[in-house]
Amino acid sequence: MPKDNHILFLVPDGVGIKNYLYSEIITHIKHKAKITIWSTLPLEAFEDVKKLHQIEFGYKQIKLQPESVLTRLFREASTYARLKHNAKLKDNPTILMNWRKPNYNLKVKLLYKLAEVLGDYITSNYSRILKFEAKYRRHIPSKIISSYKKDLEGLSPNSIFITHQRVPGIMPICMAAQRLGIKTTTAIFSWDNLPKARLAVKTDDYIVWSQWMQDEMKDYYPEIPQENVLLLGTPQFEFYLDKSRVWSRKEFAEKYGLDNRKKWICFSGDDVTTSPYDQDFLNDVAESLYSKRDQVQIIFRRCPVDFSKRYDEVLDKYSNFIVSIDPLWNIEAETGWTGYFPKYQDINMQINLAYHCEVVVNLGSTMALDFATCNKPCLYLNYNPSADASWSTEKIYNFQHFRSMQTLKPVGWINKKDSILEQVMRVLDSPEDIVPDIQLWKEKLVLHPLNKNSEKIAKAIL
Secondary structure, eight states: OOTTOEEEEEEOSHHHIIIIISSTHHHHHTTTSEEEEEESSOGGGGHHHHHHHTOOOEEEEOOOOOOOHHHHHHHHHHHHHHHHHHHHHTTOGGGGGGOOOOOOOHHHHHHHHHHHHHHHHHTTSHHHHHHHHHHHHHTSOHHHHHHHHHHHHHHOOSEEEESOSOOGGGHHHHHHHHHHTOEEEEEOOOTTOGGGTOOOOOOSEEEESSHHHHHHHHHHOTTSOGGGEEEOOOGGGGGGGOGGGOOOHHHHHHHHTOOTTSEEEEEEOOOTTTOTTHHHHHHHHHHHHGGGTTTEEEEEEOOTTOOOSTTHHHHHHTTTTEEEOOOOEEOSSOSGGGTOEEOTHHHHHHHHHHHHOSEEEESSOTHHHHHHHTTOOEEEEOSOSSOOTTOOHHHHHTSGGGGGSTTOOOSEEEOSGGGHHHHHHHHHHOHHHHOTTHHHHHHHHSOSSGGGHHHHHHHHHO
């Protein structure tokens, strides 16, 4: 192993482990560079990485420092201004739904109110947004940056790869690296992130999934040179191409107590913020399909960060019809995405869900893309199970990233509860009629061929 090549992976949460560290990226790097991991997660979160790739790596658990009131104010004001700017730019008011004020104490509520006032002022001129973002970075305490600078000097990495861009606490590390001339690269977390003003770190390079996202970066962040926006794809869909991961249908059925004679329908859950009435959707799907229980069976996979009890009543009610197959994630720390981390076995379980199920049903989930990799259709739920005026599927499907569909027909739509049975049976009989453009949409959102993305990303990091 070359002693003069050293890559530092910054991993803010468990999704980065699943999408990047379990992928072939490390396979392409491990013989060419020394690897160190810094993460807020404990060392045990990376045990599967070590076993999978048969490597030893340096490790440090970092504790991201809380922002000062002023630093946070400038950052939140800039975020609010960007959301308003993006909403106007795209003529899409749903972008502003990403401004979610936390329900904290009076002090924090006042901070957010002031951030809105400042954001209203600076959004009228894009150069003001950039100035406020610079002001935010200048107010990051120098002692925090110096502390990271000292750590990086001792580590001497050639390159830093950040597995996603959404955590503000990573910014001081980026600034320390910049002062030392260490190259930094971050991946954009998902296909929906750029309109949401969630570019919380400033790095040398940015990795995007597709031409669609590269064009979005040009729209939302025109100050970033296009040569620094790297169209390299994402590795998370490569796993589905490995047929050795697929179990036999019989083995899958026996492992999870499924009826091998029936067709399996996957209901994939969303987080409570995106879909607060997801349990009602699950109930509706089960109730609608129950008359066909001799032909079909529902498999429920919850969102990895939602192990709440909100589905329990439905699961109990239909215990002879719905089989719950929980994500294989460590969930001891109840801190949402930042505290959970996946076990390696979860990848194979998710692959077999997509491979053996006939269709996935959900509310606007990325699972549509996972199933598309196995050429399986998705039905999006598109009606309101509640009279809650603050939330609706109409708002959800007006989110900017769904404009990627344009005139395509990549998913089927369930527009009312009464049509669930009809749509499911139709898609089981002739999926190509319901989702004729499923692969065109996938190719628009993720760089193809899928099996080259890890290699391309590894080269960029090296």
